[in-house]
Amino acid sequence: MTNGWHSGYRLRPAPVYGTVSFPYGGLRITVVALFGQSAAAPRLSANPIGQVRSASASAAARPAAPFLYPVAVKTASGNLWGYIDESGRIAVAPQFDYAYDFQPNRLAIVQRGDKQGAIDLYGRYVVRPIYDSISPFSEGRSAVIDGQGFKVIDDLGHPLTPKPYGYIGSYREGRAVFAERGEDGPSMYGYLDLQGKEAIPARFSEANDFADGKAVVRTKDGEYALIDPDGTTLASYPYAFVGNPGDGLLAFRKEADGKYGYMDEKGNVVIPPRFTGALPFEDGYAIVDTGEDDKSRYGLIGKTGAFVIRPEYDDMNRLGEGRVAVGKAIDPSRPYIGSTYALADTEGRLLTDFRFSTIGEFDRGYASVSEGESTYWIDRGGRRAQNLPALPGSGTMAFDHDLIRADVDQRLSYFDKTGKQVWKPNAAIPLTPPYVVREVKYKPNQDYLVYYPQIEGMTNREAERSVNDRLKRLSAVKPVPPGQQPDASYTGDFAVLFARGKLLVLELDGYHYPFGAAHGMPSKAFVHIDLDSGATYGLSDLFKPGSSYVKRIGDIVRRNIETDPKYSYVFPGSFKEIAPDQLFYVTDDALHILFPPYEIAPYATGFPEFVIPFSELADIVDPNGAFWKSFHGTYQR
Structure with missing residues (x-):
């Protein structure tokens, strides 16, 4: 499943992606994250949508429209995103630098330049593209980021929080985790209500989402608590770690270097500590790790602690519908390279051999798999589905409302229920x-x-x-x-x-x-x-022979760093001068200078970019040079 992130074309401004690993319950969870973007101006002068939806309309009253699907189109103006209907016809013209899936509230987050907004199914802006980031809507709310910090808006774009925060999570059961820096330095966490007000003050050193009316928080080192939506403590746990509830059980760890076990919500130990990693229970089962010395050995246990899948695998993933992917390392001496997977059920039976590079989550009785250079579907028995698309290449497919979405070899396409392709990216x-x-x-x-x-x-x-x-x-x-x-x-x-x-x-x-x-x-x-x-x-071809373009451009870059707040992320003193062959590109009326990650700024900022109008370089640009004439003819000062 792609959770709205598409693996299609690289865009301008280019997102900086990477993997982030973090510990949870003794296991190391790895996810793909968006670290940041390089700034760039939008490349379209016309906006076919150009409307803002009236704030007087409610989200519930939005008229029905056919569901739309994001697509990427390679154009002479860059790689642009728009939306198609279920027949594959363009419904919202390609004009965005990125377009995300439509959400249950019938809004989709889109990106123009380095800003994000949200449109409705008619392509009209409900939220103008003024934010650095907009998180997926949940319970009619979204956490947005601007130059001040995190804020909450409703699904008509109205700001709800009276002040910015250092962090705001997604809403779950009417509450969203927020963070603000405590008096002694470390961030403290609390919860906002749906009106954006602080329902529970920031008094916790850790805070998790609510589920079934309860949330796990850390009140201080060595102590966790289970609270209700008002912040009332339901139970306290004197442990070094307590995980989220699942099926009425919580993973816990007595000491920071101890093993993991499970307890009930009252704190009674149900499964004594004996695991090096433990994830929450779901549908009566939990994934645990018994490996030592950074070598994982995953298995699946029931609520008594007995293994239903023995702990002998390098990787394991829940797939839903009573199915599990179990993985063996491609190279046991280098397990970090990845695994080859087989399909198993929750009774421990292997339903296939180890031949898949990926197995997706089950939905409607089927899951997509990649095997070698082929991506296709299997049923719950591990048998290849004959009535669903099979594609050359590696990736994933998923049911998406009335269509099947295929993210294969970093290209996005769509098929209808009969297997007919309704959208194919242009080459x-x-x-x-x-x-x-x-x-x-x-x-x-x-x-x-x-x-x-x-x-x-x-x-x-x-x-x-x-x-x-x-x-x-x-x-x-x-x-x-x-x-x-x-x-x-x-x-x-x-x-x-x-x-x-x-x-x-x-x-x-x-x-x-x-x-x-x-x-x-x-x-x-x-x-x-x-x-x-x-x-x-090259860069030197743009300028008159013998001109000091390196110094001139360097002076302009330095001035921008010193005077423009948007470059506050640049490492102090890191910029000295540009190279004669500095990374650059030209547009109609400007020179764009870029720097690789880490050279003058953190990795998360991507490729810092400085836009210099040609008017600031007029006296050193060579109007008779072949480079300039190739796109401007004779320069007019």
């Missing part, structure tokens, strides 16, 4: 005739995937071949030894960033992820191509 990007940029896929194994551009329509065929060969090299299309398990994965993609006159600017994105690392490392390259001559231009 050709038309420019000014006769030029076309065509997407080519290179996937020598399941851990190496690159989509790279190839140009068609150039008059000089030899120049075209030379440019295309260079684009392949810059896109990291290279021989990969067959049958060899790599230590890292690599994905690459591209976008048409700018096209005017004879100039084409391509952005080539890469992401190198060493298996087991906290996150990978993104990379970028910008290629400025003259479609007439086949020449590629």
